[in-house]
Each structure stands twice: as C-alpha cells, then as structure tokens.
Amino acid sequence: MSSARISRRISAIAESATLAVDAKAKALKAAGRPVIGFGAGEPDFPTPDYIVQAAIEAASQPKYHRYSPAGGLPELKQAIADKTFRDSGYKATAAQVLVTNGGKQAVYNTFATLLDPGDEVIVPTPFWTTYPEAIRLGGGVPVEVFAGPEQGYLVTVEQLEAALTERTKILLFVSPSNPTGAVYSPEQVKEIGQWAASKGLWVVTDEIYEHLTYDGVPFTSIATAAPELGDKVVILNGVAKTYAMTGWRVGWMIGPADVIKAATNLQSHATSNVSNIPQMAALAAVSGPLTAVDEMKVAFDRRRKAIVAGLNAIDGVDCPTPKGAFYVYADVRALLGKEFPSANGPVRPATSAELATLILDEVEVAVVPGEAFGPSGYLRLSYALGDEDLATGVARLQDFLGKAK
Known part of the structure; x- marks a missing residue:
C-alpha cells in the first residue's frame, strides 16, 4: 500500500x-x-470598453446563467474559425474549434489528447514554462532543442533532425516566442513545417502572440505555410494577449474534428463549459476590429x-x-x-x-x-x-x- x-x-x-x-x-x-x-x-x-460592455449585457440575460455546450458557444466557435481565416488564412469549421479556460487548458487538452506514455515531443528551447509540464501530464516526454542568442533563439531543421527518434510524435512550434520574442521568417516556418510533414509528425503551434510583431516582420502560421501537414496540426490561441484579457480566461484549440471531439470529451469531465460571460466578451473581441x-x-x-x-x-x-x-x-x-x-x-x-x-x-x-x-x-x-x-x-x-x- x-x-x-x-x-x-x-x-x-x-x-x-x-x-x-x-x-x-x-x-x-x-x-x-x-x-x-x-x-x-x-x-x-x-480590456477595451466594447468587450466589457458585451460581458455586461450577457450577464443580464438568463440564458447565459445556464450550462452551455462543453466545447463552447456555437456562435463563438464559428467566430473563432472566421477570425483564424481572416488572420492566418487557415480554413476551419466550427466543429474543429474547442473553447477552453484560457490558453493553458488548450495546451493541456492537446497533449492529453494526442500523447500516449513515452511519446516524445520536440520542444524548441527556451520554452514557455508550462509546455513541458503539460507534456509530462499527458504522459509524454519533452525533448529540448536549445537555440541560443548566437542564432537569434531560432532552432534549425538540422537541430530538429538530430532530436528525432522513433518515439517522436509531435513538434511544438511557437512564433512569436514566449520567452524570447523571436519570430521565424516565412521561409523558416515553411521549411520546418515541410520537415515535420516529411517525418509524419504532428505540429502543435501556439499562435497567441500572432498580432504582436515589430519592425515590419510578418506573422506566419505554420498551418498555412506548410499545407503538407494536412490534418496533423493543432493551433492554440486565445484572447489574452491581443485584447488585454488575461483574467477573462478564454482560449481555444483548432484541429481535426476527431481530435477536437476527443478533447471536448476530456473537457466535459474536467471543467465543462467556459463561463458564458467571458465567452460573449471573447465573441465581441474576435468579431471586432484589431484597433x-x-x-x-x-x-x-x-x-x-x-x-x-x-x-x-x-x-x-x-x-x-x-x-x-x-x-x-x-x-x-x-x-x-x-x-x-x-x-x-x-x-x-x-x-x-x-x-x-x-x-x-x-x-x-x-x-x-x-x-x-x-x-x-x-x-x-x-x-x-x-x-x-x-x-x-x-x-x-x-x-x-x-x-x-
């Protein structure tokens, strides 16, 4: 015992x-x-006033005082799909979206859904502190690939290739990066995406900083830069950074319908639906301008x-x-x-x-x-x-x- x-x-x-x-x-x-x-x-x-106002209005409506679908309000899921196409050119349906309690739950749900014990995840390093812990919670093994300041904190395909084993299932890809602020060029994103596709890997891409780039540097989604990945890509995102909504706790994952269905099943037992009031605030955010x-x-x-x-x-x-x-x-x-x-x-x-x-x-x-x-x-x-x-x-x-x- x-x-x-x-x-x-x-x-x-x-x-x-x-x-x-x-x-x-x-x-x-x-x-x-x-x-x-x-x-x-x-x-x-x-948080911008119009987003706060949407939450106030939602709070006064009794229908939002009740349970709602575990995977998210249908209108928000559709708006997230529309916003993703607007911002990165990636086409998804509402059935491919799961609304989560902040970006962290999207990270956890994804790894818990995709990983079996012993599966390896290549983690470009420096990494956001939550990634390896979420991978371990999902039964996986994080494999760190370090890129220092000498290479602009950007990993190369050669480094990724060296980290590949028969247990590798997922490449984690984050650009712009937390913690370094590094941004991969469109050419680098495409090259890495094509490499992952050629190895049959899943790519989990965290795009929560997509709107925060400087000096004319573009944001490039690996999901659109490397269409060869097909349906083996999961996009993580949320409203926290773009709309100054860290405390509202609304994130999402976008992926193939079977993965989203399984992750929604997990969430139905873990937390059920995200609070409806922040969901309606998020709807106003993603449907509105980027001002x-x-x-x-x-x-x-x-x-x-x-x-x-x-x-x-x-x-x-x-x-x-x-x-x-x-x-x-x-x-x-x-x-x-x-x-x-x-x-x-x-x-x-x-x-x-x-x-x-x-x-x-x-x-x-x-x-x-x-x-x-x-x-x-x-x-x-x-x-x-x-x-x-x-x-x-x-x-x-x-x-x-x-x-x-």
Missing part, C-alpha cells in the same frame, strides 16, 4: 515560475515595498526599444532585439560568478536563478531566471508594463548590475 500523500504524477510538476515570481512581487508590493515587476506576461492596458492591439503595439514597440537599449548599456548583459511578443531574453552568462554587494556582504551568484533572487532582494526588481525556460544564464523581462515603471526598473538594474566585479 502506498503511503505517499501526493501522486507521483502531480509531485513531478514544477510550479509555474513566471506566476511564482509575479506572486512574490505582488506580495512585496502589498507589504509596501516599491517592487517593479517584469515577471508576468500581462498587458497593463484595460486595440494596434494601439497597444505602439506602446509595446516604444518600451521594447527602451528596454533593449537600457539592458545593453550594462556590461556583461547581451540583449538581442526581439521581433515579437512583449519579452526580452537577456544573456547574463558573463555576470555569473562575478561579485555583487548585498546586505549580507559580497555575493557571487553562480546561476541566473541566484542572480534573479539577488536582484529582487537588493533592488526590488522582479525578473524570471532562465531556469524557468531552459538552461541557466538568462533573464526574461516582460515589457508589458508602464513606461515609468520600466524606466525605473531598468535604472535599478543598471545601477546594481554595474557594480559587478
């Missing part, structure tokens, strides 16, 4: 590092500390340039300019092992996790260490925060990291 209180499956999962950093920063702020949080990927803008994200992008672009310039002014920090999302991924390997002053005397952080802790303790700036996303030696900073906070936070980093000996 097992005496373990917590199952091995759940015990093996790591806490979301990004949410942990954000929670610690918010707790310190609540205690009156002047913490600047670069941790969570969350736009600092309010809100265009306005946010102006601010994000300004902050992107400011944070890259500010971090690159620090000796020992190399911060490539991201082409998408709202993160920078700074290479701080040159600072590890250096001596920094602290309240308890000189300290030599050996890892980026130790450096991030030191930064929070000494100058009250919250950043997420590379260990959350792959190898040590990097810091992720979100620039989806106010201009004033960004400037203050970068100034504190310049002052503190500049003291390295």
Whole structure:
C-alpha cells in the first residue's frame, strides 16, 4: 500500500515560475515595498470598453446563467474559425474549434489528447514554462532543442533532425516566442513545417502572440505555410494577449474534428463549459476590429526599444532585439560568478536563478531566471508594463548590475 500523500504524477510538476515570481512581487508590493515587476506576461492596458460592455449585457440575460455546450458557444466557435481565416488564412469549421479556460487548458487538452506514455515531443528551447509540464501530464516526454542568442533563439531543421527518434510524435512550434520574442521568417516556418510533414509528425503551434510583431516582420502560421501537414496540426490561441484579457480566461484549440471531439470529451469531465460571460466578451473581441492591439503595439514597440537599449548599456548583459511578443531574453552568462554587494556582504551568484533572487532582494526588481525556460544564464523581462515603471526598473538594474566585479 502506498503511503505517499501526493501522486507521483502531480509531485513531478514544477510550479509555474513566471506566476511564482509575479506572486512574490505582488506580495512585496502589498507589504509596501516599491517592487517593479517584469515577471508576468500581462498587458497593463484595460480590456477595451466594447468587450466589457458585451460581458455586461450577457450577464443580464438568463440564458447565459445556464450550462452551455462543453466545447463552447456555437456562435463563438464559428467566430473563432472566421477570425483564424481572416488572420492566418487557415480554413476551419466550427466543429474543429474547442473553447477552453484560457490558453493553458488548450495546451493541456492537446497533449492529453494526442500523447500516449513515452511519446516524445520536440520542444524548441527556451520554452514557455508550462509546455513541458503539460507534456509530462499527458504522459509524454519533452525533448529540448536549445537555440541560443548566437542564432537569434531560432532552432534549425538540422537541430530538429538530430532530436528525432522513433518515439517522436509531435513538434511544438511557437512564433512569436514566449520567452524570447523571436519570430521565424516565412521561409523558416515553411521549411520546418515541410520537415515535420516529411517525418509524419504532428505540429502543435501556439499562435497567441500572432498580432504582436515589430519592425515590419510578418506573422506566419505554420498551418498555412506548410499545407503538407494536412490534418496533423493543432493551433492554440486565445484572447489574452491581443485584447488585454488575461483574467477573462478564454482560449481555444483548432484541429481535426476527431481530435477536437476527443478533447471536448476530456473537457466535459474536467471543467465543462467556459463561463458564458467571458465567452460573449471573447465573441465581441474576435468579431471586432484589431484597433486595440494596434494601439497597444505602439506602446509595446516604444518600451521594447527602451528596454533593449537600457539592458545593453550594462556590461556583461547581451540583449538581442526581439521581433515579437512583449519579452526580452537577456544573456547574463558573463555576470555569473562575478561579485555583487548585498546586505549580507559580497555575493557571487553562480546561476541566473541566484542572480534573479539577488536582484529582487537588493533592488526590488522582479525578473524570471532562465531556469524557468531552459538552461541557466538568462533573464526574461516582460515589457508589458508602464513606461515609468520600466524606466525605473531598468535604472535599478543598471545601477546594481554595474557594480559587478
């Protein structure tokens, strides 16, 4: 008889590092500390008024006080299919859409539906912290393929080929990337998609940052760039980043009808339908204009340039300019092992996790260490925060990291 209180499956999962950093920063702020949080990927803008209004109107209608189909309101599923064709040229029917409780449930549903124990998933690294945990929960094995700043954090077909085994079932593809902000060119997307198709792999593509690219760099959906993939592609997306709706918790997955039917069955037992009120808000969002994200992008672009310039002014920090999302991924390997002053005397952080802790303790700036996303030696900073906070936070980093000996 097992005496373990917590199952091995759940015990093996790591806490979301990004949410942990954000929670610690918010707790310190609540205690009156002047913490600047670069941790969570969350736009600092309010949800647009017309979306909020749609939710208010829905809340007053008794039909939305009841259960609705587990897979999503039919009108929202159709609107998501229409929006996907509008934005990426990928044709899907409403039957190929499952509305989920945020993007994370779409990630979990997908891997739980596609993976059998021991199946391998190639995960370009640095990766968003939730991917490998969702893969493991689904019984799969994440296989990391690391691309450093020297190659713009972009993996190559040669690297993917080297990671391929007879157990490989899925390639995870994310562009624009969280945590690096890297964006694959249309040519690279096509090449990778054709490679995956030639190996008979599924591709799971997370497109939640599709509208956040800069410097004229286009977003390219691997589902349309490589039609050779046929029906072995699943698209993950949601309203959180495009419409500043992180707290509304509406995401979706788009895939072949049999996969969506199976994932809907899973969700019917796990959570049933997403709350109807946020679903109606999401309907207003995906059916409406992209004005809100265009306005946010102006601010994000300004902050992107400011944070890259500010971090690159620090000796020992190399911060490539991201082409998408709202993160920078700074290479701080040159600072590890250096001596920094602290309240308890000189300290030599050996890892980026130790450096991030030191930064929070000494100058009250919250950043997420590379260990959350792959190898040590990097810091992720979100620039989806106010201009004033960004400037203050970068100034504190310049002052503190500049003291390295």
